Amino acid sequence: MPTPATTDEARARLRRALSLRRGPGQVGAAVLLGLLGFAVAIQLTDATDVLSRASRADLVQILGGLDTRTDQLEAELRRLEQTRSELQAGAGDSEAALAEARARLDTFGILAGTEAAEGPGVSVRVADPQGSVRAVAVLGAVQELRDAGAEAIQIRGGPDRVVRVVASTPFADLPSGGVSVGDVALSPPYLLEAIGDPDTLQTALGIPGGAVASITAGGGAVDVRQADRLLVDALHELTEPTYARPAPPADGG
Amino acid sequence: MIPVLGLVAGIVLGIVLDVTVPSSVQPYLPIAVVAAMDALLGALRATLEGVFDDRVFVVSFVSNVLLAMLIVFVGDLLGVGTQLTTAVVVVLGIRIFTNAASIRRLLLGA
Helix, strand or coil, X not given: CCCCCCHHHHHHHHHHHXXXXXXXXXXXXXXXXXXXXXXXXXXHHHHHCHHHHCCHHHHHHHHHHHHHHHHHHHHHHHHHHHHHHHHHHHHHHHHHHHHHHHHHHHHHHHHHCCCXXXXXXXXXXXXXXXXXXXXXXXXXXXXXXXHCCCCEEEEEECCCCEEEECCCCCEEECCCCCEEECCEEECCCEEEEEECCHHHHHHHHHCCCCHHHHHHHCCCEEEEEEEXXXXXXXXXXXXXXXCCCCCCCCCCC | CXXXXXXXXXXXXXXXXXXXXXXXXXXXXXXXXXXXXXXHHHHHHHHHHCCCCHHHHHHHHHHHHHHHHHHHHHHHHHCCHHHHHHHHHHHHHHHHHHHHHHHHHHHHCC
16 A cells, blocks of 8 residues: 555545545546446346346246145145036036926926916816716716826816816715815816817717716716817815825835 | 446436346346445545545456456356356455455544
8 A cells, every 4th residue: 555544634535535526537437336326226126036136046946846836736726626526516416306306396286286287188068957967977077087198187167166186086966966076066067177188088088888978878968179278277285194104115226 | 426426326327217137137237236346445445545546446347347247157157157156246245345444444543
């Protein structure tokens, strides 16, 4: 060092250097310092990108960690997708089961007479000018219709008197004349409406010695008409069975 | 005073302009900054000792920066870039501390 500096000298020199006086070569130094500041600033603003400044070893380690994490996440993804597909399949199954149950409910409702039914069939008008048509004759006609495959039957006899005929519907003669069907007193003419194959039903009623023949022989008059669309909308009131209970299936399946 | 203004202006420009460092320069910029800081402290010490010479400062500044970047560049080519970067930073860091200690002694006498 050519100049052994003292503290006072050094401070004086610093003060001089920091003064606004334009010293020799200060512009060049200013340019270089400007470059330095510029570099520091952009390096600092760029420092958010950690990866670009990480060493190769660090990058390898980070990459390994990411691979492990990716594997974990992919495994979780597969697990969740499997769960989702299981849930979707389960939902589809239960929907199908529900639709099937509804269809069966409709079927049973029609069979049990608790649901209105419509479809092609025949309407049988039984006139009784001599008061000679008994319950047996009406029941005979109903049996013929059932044998011919009628799926829903109702009997109309008088204003607002209509009875859905189901398996347990009783037929009885009334002392005053007329017929009681399902504990409803009907008066002639009776109108039987049956849903089924119209041709088959009409043929079944018309066989020699059958229902129509016996009613006619007894003094009644029968008029059978086919219909493309009948509405059987009388409903049967279900009663809870007192003694009968559903039996368990005979075998496991 | 003018160099200090230049430094401030450079920092402000670097912040305002939002320049993205090119990836080819990326590994060398920190080393260049450290080398420049070393030259800067050397210049400050020389100023306090009354031996500051602007030509010497410019040459030492530029050569320091270029040499540091060159060493790291060669190290990258040889596959020891990380180690050489560390070596350069250590050497420059020692020089910076030495210069800083001298400046402290000059200004504070301790």
